[in-house]
Amino acid sequence: MTSVTGGSGDRSSTANRQLVDIDKRVTTAGVLDSGFRGLTLILALAGGACLAWIIVQAAIAAWPAMQLFGFGFIFNTTWSPVTGIYGALPQIYGTLVTSFVALVIAIPVGIGTAIFLTEDFVPSYIRSPIGFAIELIVAIPSVVLGLWGIFVLVPMIRPFFQFLHSTLGWIPIFGGDAPRGNNLLLVGLVLSVMISPIIISITKSTFESIPPELRQGSLALGATRWETILRVLIPAGLSGIVSSVMLAMGRALGETMVAAMLVGNANRISASILQPGSTITSLIASQFGEAGRTQVSALMYAGVVLMVLALVVNIFAEMIIRRFQNVE
Amino acid sequence: MQTQVDNQTQTETKRVFKLDNVNVYYGPHLALRDVNMDIMEHEVTSFIGPSGCGKSTLLRCFNRLNDLITGARVEGNVTYHGANLYGEKVDPVVVRRKIGMVFQKPNPFPKSIYENIAFGVRVNGMKVNMDEVVEQSLRGAALWDEVKDKLKDSGLSLSGGQQQRLCIARAIAVQPEVILMDEPCSALDPISTLRIEELIKELKQKYTIVIVTHNMQQASRVADVTAFFNAEAVEKGRRVGYLVEYGPTEMIFNTPREQYTLDYVSGRFG
Numbered sequence: 001m002t003s004v005t006g007g008s009g010d011r012s013s014t015a016n017r018q019l020v021d022i023d024k025r026v027t028t029a030g031v032l033d034s035g036f037r038g039l040t041l042i043l044a045l046a047g048g049a050c051l052a053w054i055i056v057q058a059a060i061a062a063w064p065a066m067q068l069f070g071f072g073f074i075f076n077t078t079w080s081p082v083t084g085i086y087g088a089l090p091q092i093y094g095t096l097v098t099s100f101v102a103l104v105i106a107i108p109v110g111i112g113t114a115i116f117l118t119e120d121f122v123p124s125y126i127r128s129p130i131g132f133a134i135e136l137i138v139a140i141p142s143v144v145l146g147l148w149g150i151f152v153l154v155p156m157i158r159p160f161f162q163f164l165h166s167t168l169g170w171i172p173i174f175g176g177d178a179p180r181g182n183n184l185l186l187v188g189l190v191l192s193v194m195i196s197p198i199i200i201s202i203t204k205s206t207f208e209s210i211p212p213e214l215r216q217g218s219l220a221l222g223a224t225r226w227e228t229i230l231r232v233l234i235p236a237g238l239s240g241i242v243s244s245v246m247l248a249m250g251r252a253l254g255e256t257m258v259a260a261m262l263v264g265n266a267n268r269i270s271a272s273i274l275q276p277g278s279t280i281t282s283l284i285a286s287q288f289g290e291a292g293r294t295q296v297s298a299l300m301y302a303g304v305v306l307m308v309l310a311l312v313v314n315i316f317a318e319m320i321i322r323r324f325q326n327v328e
Numbered sequence: 329m330q331t332q333v334d335n336q337t338q339t340e341t342k343r344v345f346k347l348d349n350v351n352v353y354y355g356p357h358l359a360l361r362d363v364n365m366d367i368m369e370h371e372v373t374s375f376i377g378p379s380g381c382g383k384s385t386l387l388r389c390f391n392r393l394n395d396l397i398t399g400a401r402v403e404g405n406v407t408y409h410g411a412n413l414y415g416e417k418v419d420p421v422v423v424r425r426k427i428g429m430v431f432q433k434p435n436p437f438p439k440s441i442y443e444n445i446a447f448g449v450r451v452n453g454m455k456v457n458m459d460e461v462v463e464q465s466l467r468g469a470a471l472w473d474e475v476k477d478k479l480k481d482s483g484l485s486l487s488g489g490q491q492q493r494l495c496i497a498r499a500i501a502v503q504p505e506v507i508l509m510d511e512p513c514s515a516l517d518p519i520s521t522l523r524i525e526e527l528i529k530e531l532k533q534k535y536t537i538v539i540v541t542h543n544m545q546q547a548s549r550v551a552d553v554t555a556f557f558n559a560e561a562v563e564k565g566r567r568v569g570y571l572v573e574y575g576p577t578e579m580i581f582n583t584p585r586e587q588y589t590l591d592y593v594s595g596r597f598g
Contacts, residue, residue, distance in 0.1 A: 120398065213435035217495070220391060221448035221502060222425030231447065236438045 055307065062300035064293075073301055079267050079283070081291070086298035088305060090269045094184060094277035095306065098259065099252040101188025101273060102195055107245060109192070110199025115229055117200070118207040131204070137197045146261035149190045154181045154262075161185070161274055176272035182264035185273040190258050195248035202247065206240030207233060239321055246317050253310050256281035280306045342369045343409075344506060344536050345390060350404035352385050354397065358562075360385050360569040363404075365555060367506075372528060372537045374547040374577070377557030377592070382569025383540045386557075387508050389413075390538065391427040392420040425452055428499035432511040434491035436483030436498075441466075441475050444483040444494055448502040461501055469497035470527050489520025496527065500535070507531065509539040513546065525550050544593055547577065554580040556589045 059066075065073065069086060076087020116122075117131050161179040168174040210233055218228040234241070264276020265286055280302050288299055345367035352360040360382030367373050367390075375383040385394065392413065394400040406413040413423065436444050445462045454461075462479070466472040471493040475486070483494055492512060499507055509528075513521040521543075528537060528550045541547050547554050555574035559567040573585055584590050 120396075123398075211435070213431055213433055214437060216393060216396065216429075217431060217435040217437065217498075218447070219396065219421075220393060220424055220429035220431075221451065221498065222421055223448070223451040224421050227451045231451070232437055 055304075058300055058304050058307070062297055062304045065297035065301040066304075068294070069298070069301070073298075074305055077267075077269065081287075081295050084294055086295070086301075088280065088283070088298075088302045090267050091278050091280045091283045091302060092305065092309070093269050094259075094263060094279040095253060095281070095309070097184050097273060097277070098187040098191060098263070098279055099249060101185060102191035102252045103245065103249055105189065105192035106196045106199055106248060110196045110244070110248070111203055111234075111241060113196070113200045114203035114207060115233075117204055119225070119229065134197050134200050137193065140194075142194065142255060142257040143261070145190055145194060146258045149186065149258065149262045153190065154186065157186070157189075165274055172271040173273050176270055176275050179272075179274035180264060180276050182262055182276050183274050184263065184277045187259050187263045187279070188273070190262060191252045191255055194255060194258065195251050198248040198251060199241075199244045202244030203237070203241050206237040206244070209240075210236050242317060242321050246314055249313060249317075250310055253306065253313070254281060256285050260285040280309075343367070344369050345413075346405070346407045346410075348405035348407075350386070350389065350402065350406060352382065352389060352394065353399075353401040353403070355399035357566060358568050363571045365571060365574055367536065367538060368553070369536050370532055370534075371552040372532050372539060372550050373553045373555065373574075374551035375538070375540045375555050375557060376542070376544065376547050377569070377572075378559060379542075380567050380569070381557040381559040383557050384510050385569070387510055387538060387540050390506065390508055391424045391429055392418075393424075393429065395420055425502060426504055427506045427508060428502065428504035429508040429510065430492070430495050430499055430512045433515050434488055434495055436486070436491050436494050438482065438484055440480050441483050441486070441494060442479040445498050445501045448498055452502050454502070465497040465501035466494075468500050468531070469493045470523060470530075471497055487520075489516050489523060492516060492520070492524060493527070496524075496531075500531070504535065506536045506538065509537065511540050511542060514542060521546070544581075544595070548581050551577045553577060556580060556584070556586075556592065558588065558592075 065086065069076070073087055074092060075089055076085070077089045078085050078087050079090075080086070113134065117127055158179075158181060161181075161183070164174045165179045214232055214236060215228060218232040219225075223231070259279040260282040263279055263282050265278050265282055266276040267278055268275075270277070283302060284299050287295065291299060343366050347363050347365050350360070350363040351358060363386060375387065377383055388394045389402055389406055390408075390413075394402065402414055408423070408427075412418070437447060439447065442462055445465050446458055449456060449458065449461055463472060463476075466475060471490060474490060475481075475494075478485075483491065486494060492515075496507075496512075513524050516524065525546060528539065531537060532552075539547075539550065553574060554577040556572045557569050558572045559569045562568050572589055573580070575584075580589060581593050584593070
């Protein structure tokens, strides 16, 4: 012991100053670390800035129309470039109705498919191709879906529209005049094809991330498979499911090509979803090319309304999620 | 052999499970071979042995939870009160209502404490006073005093040990006959572990308990009967588990028939 202390007199003097060297030092890793942090910060801010920039630009372009028509714009049903009076109520109505129809179809289909693809109902050599095919739907350009709607779906589904009209015509949403090929229900159907894969793929990964212990815990209590899915897995994955629906709805609200090609572009509000109508996006797409100055401004105003609509719906949904989570 | 036959009539009423030449396969591979044993009513039977020796696999045979694993297959005879557990007419869902299970990792549902317990009772369609069942089950799991004022809170807000007791409460709420426990304390601290062990000793008055554990002291503290499993290497590094011996816990820990058992329980193997 003594010899060691004696021999290390030099070392003990350094130890007086500092036992170990743990001071900050500039290293490559340190620089990369802070650099990477800065980079991610910039990228994140850029996303938000883009949104703000778009909103500001749209609002500036829409400003003249906002001054002219005020809030009356969203309650007025006239869209007349000749008289210079613009109101977007039929388009707002059409947008909401088509998106709603699309969701009514896509939510059960999407959640059902996601359950089917994650819960071992069929062997994986059947599951994988189905899952792959579904994800490919997202890659179909919407103009192709629009053409498919015009040339394939409309002739095929016309008898079904007529059937709905003749047997359920007493319900206002299927009533009115004889059904047309281009109508709100058709747009809703094609939109549901477009948005189902979004719901499926997000809901699927939500179910996949639920720990298997939960599933086993439920089954071990004597719950059947369906009870496990309905009462444990769906509540556990609810926030994932709701956010998939939100994304899908955003897509449905903003989809332009399908709506422009299939909705019929009729500036009117009818209770029947078998009648043609118009959406905000189809209005903008079909009129922007040859619009005069006030009309462009009015179209931009309609665009702003659409953005606000999407925002309101998202906030609303967020509140629903919060409510659910509190209950659970 | 002769003595076994003689004892048969005497033990018939008390025997809950009987295993005859049970082999368990995962796909083409044998995971556990040739298990013969009885599980007796109101006793705590512990399964000990090194990792990969098939203890948990065997445990999951009792409530048919292996059914969930694609390719898993049970050969031989598993009888529950004399009835073939793997018979064609047997509904695994009904089996699991009678044979509860507590898992290695506490797995409360992401619901309130109350709903965690009510869930099993509801899916079983039991016509009972729910508030009463919730209280009784939580008392049974020695958790009531800690949670009685916050039954509406999420089950996930509890500590690990409390969560595990919630899972036990959830299991006893559906009034099973048997409770299977798969290393129920491996994720818990020593104090929580002790509470669960005390609970196990109380629970055996009403239930038959089978517990898998890696903790030798735990087995010696709680179990009436202990079964020692081991694994042997077969081709290509695969291992097959088998039952070395089973008997009264005291015997297994002090005077086992096999030298290997003695080496294992006395800690001569890691």
